[in-house]
Amino acid sequence: MGYDYALVHLYYTIPPAVLLTALYKPLLTSTDVYKILFLIFIAVTATIPWDSYLIRHNVWSYPSDAIVGPTLFRIPAEELFFFIIQTYNTTLIYLFLSKPIFHPIYLKSRRTDDWINAKWVGGALILGALAYGWLLVAQHGKGFYMGLILVWATPFVLLLWILAYQLICGLPWTQTLLPVLVPTFYLWVIDTIALRRGTWIIESGTKLGVQVWRGLEIEEAVFFLATNLLIVLGLVAFDNALAILISFPKLYPTITSTPSPALLVRALLMPSTKYDQKRLDGFQDALKTLKRKSRSFYLASAVFQGRLRVDLMLLYSFCRVADDLVDNAKSDVDARKSISKLRDFLDTSYAGKNVAQLGTIISSFPESSQLALELLPTQYLPPGPFYALLKGFEMDLEFSNFFPIQDHTTLELYGARVAGTVAELIIELVYYHTASQTSPAQRRQIVHAGNTMGVALQLVNIARDIQTDAKIDRVYIPTDWLKEQNLTPKDIIRNPERPEMIDLRQRLLKYAMDLYYAARPKIDMLPRDARGPMRVAVESYMEIGRVLQGPTYQVKAGRATVPKLRRIIVAWKALCT
Numbered sequence: 001m002g003y004d005y006a007l008v009h010l011y012y013t014i015p016p017a018v019l020l021t022a023l024y025k026p027l028l029t030s031t032d033v034y035k036i037l038f039l040i041f042i043a044v045t046a047t048i049p050w051d052s053y054l055i056r057h058n059v060w061s062y063p064s065d066a067i068v069g070p071t072l073f074r075i076p077a078e079e080l081f082f083f084i085i086q087t088y089n090t091t092l093i094y095l096f097l098s099k100p101i102f103h104p105i106y107l108k109s110r111r112t113d114d115w116i117n118a119k120w121v122g123g124a125l126i127l128g129a130l131a132y133g134w135l136l137v138a139q140h141g142k143g144f145y146m147g148l149i150l151v152w153a154t155p156f157v158l159l160l161w162i163l164a165y166q167l168i169c170g171l172p173w174t175q176t177l178l179p180v181l182v183p184t185f186y187l188w189v190i191d192t193i194a195l196r197r198g199t200w201i202i203e204s205g206t207k208l209g210v211q212v213w214r215g216l217e218i219e220e221a222v223f224f225l226a227t228n229l230l231i232v233l234g235l236v237a238f239d240n241a242l243a244i245l246i247s248f249p250k251l252y253p254t255i256t257s258t259p260s261p262a263l264l265v266r267a268l269l270m271p272s273t274k275y276d277q278k279r280l281d282g283f284q285d286a287l288k289t290l291k292r293k294s295r296s297f298y299l300a301s302a303v304f305q306g307r308l309r310v311d312l313m314l315l316y317s318f319c320r321v322a323d324d325l326v327d328n329a330k331s332d333v334d335a336r337k338s339i340s341k342l343r344d345f346l347d348t349s350y351a352g353k354n355v356a357q358l359g360t361i362i363s364s365f366p367e368s369s370q371l372a373l374e375l376l377p378t379q380y381l382p383p384g385p386f387y388a389l390l391k392g393f394e395m396d397l398e399f400s401n402f403f404p405i406q407d408h409t410t411l412e413l414y415g416a417r418v419a420g421t422v423a424e425l426i427i428e429l430v431y432y433h434t435a436s437q438t439s440p441a442q443r444r445q446i447v448h449a450g451n452t453m454g455v456a457l458q459l460v461n462i463a464r465d466i467q468t469d470a471k472i473d474r475v476y477i478p479t480d481w482l483k484e485q486n487l488t489p490k491d492i493i494r495n496p497e498r499p500e501m502i503d504l505r506q507r508l509l510k511y512a513m514d515l516y517y518a519a520r521p522k523i524d525m526l527p528r529d530a531r532g533p534m535r536v537a538v539e540s541y542m543e544i545g546r547v548l549q550g551p552t553y554q555v556k557a558g559r560a561t562v563p564k565l566r567r568i569i570v571a572w573k574a575l576c577t
């Protein structure tokens with residue numbers, strides 16, 4: 001009996017597991033836990049027969065003075081623990097790297113020649129490796145161990161390739177190769193140390209005798225590469241199945257955060273020609289717009305899960321399109337026409353099932369806006385906030401006749417219409433997608449707080465955009481605040497950088513912060529899974545306000561911006577709260 005192998009774990013595999021767990025904990029979701037357990041189960045059950053075979057055929061062995069003693073099918077307990085801890089560590093690295101990824105955008109219903117070629121070429125290469133493995137095993141010579149690795153690993157790789165080649169090929173290398181290479185290289189180093197110390201021994205008659213570097217046999221290098229590849233391909237296939245399940249509610253009306261293995265496999269086996277390409281195109285557009293237009297909400301979207309994330313992106317896309325149609329209209333008349341068309345769109349959507357009429361209305365919008373309208377999930381969103389949002393946009397148009405924001409009450413009304421409504425819709429989506437026990441009275445309190453929070457965000461938005469708004473003749477600072485400084489809205493339009501603006505901006509920000517502090521505690525009443533992500537959404541936007549309260553700040557495209565690292569730290573803290 002000895003502790004050498006146990007010490008390998010104590011020194012080299014457990015510390016990274018503890019570190020990765022601590023780092024990933026704030027991001028951990030129930031789906032992640034399910035994925036980790038699922039992968040560990042598969043890894044352990046798939047490796048036991050193979051490992052046991054290798055030990056029984058003396059391909060490798062463990063000196064009795066290096067292991068504690070208990071075995072299962074001749075596999076030492078430490079080795080069994082290795083299957084678990086390696087799968088755990090590689091999975092956490094993968095989860096970390098893939099957090100920002102929105103997997104549905106990598107699904108494709110159209111079969112292009114490139115895709116078909118990639119599928120066959122990849123399949124042929126894997127089959128080639130399998131055939132080579134068989135040859136080495138059949139020869140039962142120096143290539144025996146290498147042959148056993150290939151014969152064991154390649155059928156799994158082939159299966160995962162067939163099921164998930166779309167995502168395997170489509171995902172960026174940082175989500176596929178990197179989580180394979182990082183733990184592989186680390187395990188190569190550990191393996192070298194263990195082989196040098198004699199913690200485990202590879203018999204000389206069944207190895208090729210080629211070393212990657214001194215002390216690392218080629219078979220060991222390929223073994224760790226193959227096992228990490230299998231783990232990552234398994235995770236990609238899992239994400240591919242989840243992406244299919246969350247993307248197509250018509251095919252899968254109800255799903256949970258932990259879908260059964262049978263459902264995951266069914267999703268992967270569904271022919272890609274059945275995918276709703278329009279929805280996939282809509283997701284692409286929504287993600288592009290979100291990434292381009294809002295750094296804060298783009299960051300926040302990464303921590304929302306499943307269908308809630310999809311619907312938030314679709315809601316953002318609709319709000320953005322509607323806001324841009326009004327703000328970027330050539331004239332007031334055009335802007336009013338757009339609002340009226342948006343109202344028709346809502347009327348028809350909420351009136352029922354007149355699909356043809358809805359199609360006609362949608363086709364009257366610019367082509368680039370149509371998908372956002374078509375995919376808006378009006379089936380489970382109340383109409384009230386949308387109509388109020390349009391009223392808010394109409395207040396923007398009043399600037400052509402007079403300055404509508406006379407006092408703080410009108411300012412709050414404006415904020416409630418353009419942003420409080422958005423908060424209400426977001427909360428509605430949270431409750432639609434999350435199981436909760438909230439009573440109607442609590443729900444009213446939460447919606448009210450959400451509305452207040454929306455106003456707070458809007459005030460930050462106004463404080464940030466004083467100059468850009470002045471360029472289009474808009475002044476959202478209440479006229480009576482200006483009066484106290486002997487100013488009129490026209491003075492601000494003439495010179496939005498006048499010295500008095502410093503105090504006025506700070507007053508606006510203080511107002512925003514007061515509303516924010518009043519509403520913030522109610523986030524704790526939201527369903528548990530939504531609290532962290534909602535805090536990230538709110539905090540990453542409010543950070544713009546905190547930046548503006550400081551003496552200096554970075555400006556991008558004429559607007560104050562929060563540096564990327566600071567935004568990430570803010571999001572991190574919000575998740576840890």
Ligand SMILES: CC(C)=CCC/C(C)=C/CC/C(C)=C/CC/C(C)=C/[C@@H]1[C@@H](COP(=O)(O)OP(=O)(O)O)[C@]1(C)CC/C=C(\C)CC/C=C(\C)CCC=C(C)C
Pocket residue numbers: 290293294297298300301304312313315316319320323418419420422423426446447449450451453454457458461465519520522523526534537538
């Ligand atoms: C995570 C994710 C994808 C979230 C999507 C959030 C979403 C749907 C935002 C809509 C944004 C939008 C374009 C609305 C149109 C009206 C408008 C312009 C509102 C202003 C947003 C600013 O966005 P941006 O800076 O990109 O705008 P401009 O470039 O100036 O045009 C607003 C400031 C409003 C945003 C308001 C919210 C997101 C609501 C926040 C409140 C909560 C999350 C509720 C918190 C809950 C409790 C219980 C307190």
